[in-house]
Amino acid sequence: MTTHETDTPAPTDQADGGALPKTFDPAGIEARWYAHWEETGLFRLERPDAKPFTIVNPPPNVTGSLHIGHALDNTLQDIMVRYERLRGKDALWVVGTDHAGIATQMLVERKLEAEGDKRTNHSREDFIAKVWEWKEESGGTITRQLRRLGCSMDWSREQFTMDPHFTQAVLKVFVDLHERGLIYRDKRLVNWDPKLKTAISDLEVETKDVAGGFWHFRYPLADGAVLADGRDYIEVATTRPETMLADMAVAVHPDDDRYASVVGKEIVLPITGRRIPIVADEHADPELGSGAVKITPGHDFNDFEVGKRAGFKPADMLNMLDGEGNVVQTADGRVPEEFIGLHRFRRDGTDGAREAVVQRMKADGFLIPHVTKDADGNETQHDAEPRTIATPYGDRGGVVIEPWLTDQWYVDAATLAKPAIEAVRSGAIEIVPKTWEKTYFNWMENIQPWCVSRQLWWGHRIPAWYDADGTPYVAMTEEEAQAKAGAGAVLTRDNDVLDTWFSSALWPFATLGWPEKTALLAKHYPNDLLISGFDILFFWDARMAMQGIEFMGKAPWKRLYLHGLVRAADGAKMSKSKGNVVDPLGLIDQYGADALRFFMAAMESQGRDVKMDEKRVEGYRNFATKLWNATRFCQANGIGASQTVAAPPATSAVNRWITGAVVAVQGELDRALGDLRFDAAANAIYHFVWDDFCDWYVELIKPAPGAEMDAETRAVAGWVLDQIFVMLHPFMPFITEELWHAQGERPYELIVAQWPRPDAAVDAEAKAEVEWLIALVGNLRAAKNELGIAPGARLDAYLAEPSAASRRAIERNAAAIERVARLLSVQFAPAPDGPAMQVGAGEDVFVIPLEGVIDIAAERARLEKAKAAAQKEADSLVKRLDNPKFVEKAKPEAVEKARADHAHHMAEAERLDAALARLG
Structure with a gap:
């Protein structure tokens, strides 16, 4: 076996093969072993000549705490790293945290507010210094929690996306992409958070259903124009009436005959008096409402595209709101003074721009009321039709997101996406499960420019300096920018920072030393595997693929495994508001990390979400206890640590059988882990340990009372137990390491042992x-x-x-x-x-x-009575399930329970019938 000598003795009372305690208590075992592994460098062995295996963890936010999704994600990664380490590879698991621009800045600002202070009381440099202070004091929570889970990461090279070397990589990528024409500055719509006063990504936007209204307005036609039906106005409807102050057009479908005569003509916009064109665009749906749509390109993503098609340049599109959501004067000066300064919505009991616009439109006769009738036919007029509206909110700011027209920095994602698309098509990147390929292609082939600037202080500051005319000069340093601008130019640094996803996209190669040509980079790039949740396929995975190919010439990893979400037991998504969030640390406290890890592996089936089931976690704690007790049995019968890698010679059928069973389960494990079928791998080792070894082999080799176990059986049993420890170790590292040492003195720890090489075959006869x-x-x-x-x-x-x-x-x-x-x-x-x-x-x-x-007669009577009862229950359930009203109207869970109960009673009746048949 591969050996790894350490100066520190194994941290267990059983290091020399002492008797195990009767009770398995994971807490003490886990703390001792993790500290020992880390202190002795066993997570990152010196194996310069070995084949590499490299994986990077999705860097959690430095502000974060371990949640159940992290537990799943990191458990799967650790299983693969420990497996490949046992197979003798130069295994590197890159670990680190993300600086999490918005989340971290918010957290530190809240800390200041609690102290009666605020960010704007400090200079940018002083505030950033306070963030670094917080990071040093409190930013390591999640990394400590990852250790509790048993993650065998290379902590000696822990990375942070704001480390100096990483910052240099980020700046170089920005400058190089700008020089290649792949980063540019543009005026476009962004998701603007008025609370945080920054652009945010789509990932940071969550949609909520909100009770709102649908207002209908008359927009009068200009210059005496009329529709085919004689009306001198076009009816439009909107859920955001306040935005009409910045309307620039009305769109109708090109094939809508109702409006064919007025396409190209103008409307005199109420309140502002602005003359706006009627344009033909397929965005307008003739079947929806009046078929006419008001177009506000400066405040709606769809309208922005319609506006561009209509010939409006982004620089000329009207903006009616400031960064806090208050009405400002538009560039054409058409907004009446009474609206200037109003907030977009009602707040603190005061009407906002929405209410003011509606009241003015109503007073001027441009509001078309919504009419309802009661049971007696009496009509009532309402200002708006009630509607439930899907509304975007900032997930951190907690306020409604405003599509806002600003100057931002953009990456030409469409160009970068092309080789990343080809990498998946060619097989250079294998996506597992393959079903995610369609989603990947659909998004990448329709990718939009990527807004990478954020209006924050914490983060990688954009390396651009502006002269008095606003011309940007992009460079690694201010000196280089000055040289580009000329000696006389007065330059000002861009205040914005880069989107967090921009820096984390460099994770697979910047963590290995890039742009320096390090030996680590040469050996470990491309990475072998990336494991991530499907929810960051676009925001992180795809962007890593784009940047990796662009700067390294190769895809960043050979395989991409996408796992599902961990859901509540009823299948609902976990959320704090629902109160169904499960704390993985609480489960570890109660059942041990090994039990939680095994649950995650056993339940991770490709393409499916994981349903949380605490009973299953408890069951895997029982599984650990079963192995503990089996090891105690072995100790009691003189079975200790094996001295051989290959299977010992065996003559008895039971020993030849168990040797072959080891060969078989190892093959199952290798195939399952090779295919990233974590559930299949976990189930294979589970059934071998519980069924073959604990239930049958141990039972079959028990010596008769007063007799001793023969030497062959002791040797085989000790060898099999060692193989179990090794094969189970990736899933349950703590208990297996403890039991490995409990069986006798070892020259090395289990974590660096050798994956089984039985040098044996399945004995068909045995x-x-x-x-x-x-x-x-x-x-x-x-x-x-x-x-x-x-x-x-x-x-x-x-x-x-x-x-x-x-x-x-x-x-x-x-x-x-x-x-x-x-x-x-x-x-x-x-x-x-x-x-x-x-x-x-x-x-x-x-x-x-x-x-x-x-008593045959009494037993027959008992069985017949029980069978009749079971059949009666089954028949009753059949009648209920055959009733269409029950199946259609009952709750789905009630129907499912009835079906399950029916199956149970039928099975019971069949079992009892078989028992009667046994009596003859």
């Missing part, structure tokens, strides 16, 4: 023999249970015409059959007359006399 024996025992136990026979009752069995295989199995395993199956004897002869039950094993059917064992 496998068949033991499986026959297991079938006999299992079926006999089930039959006893069905007939109410005590489990320990010792019975005689008859086999009149045994198959050759069963005869060999019985002769070779007579002691085990007597001890485990509780059969006093097996006679190769016909059974005596009288009541008996039949039990199958392979092709053979054993006859077991019941005379004197149970």
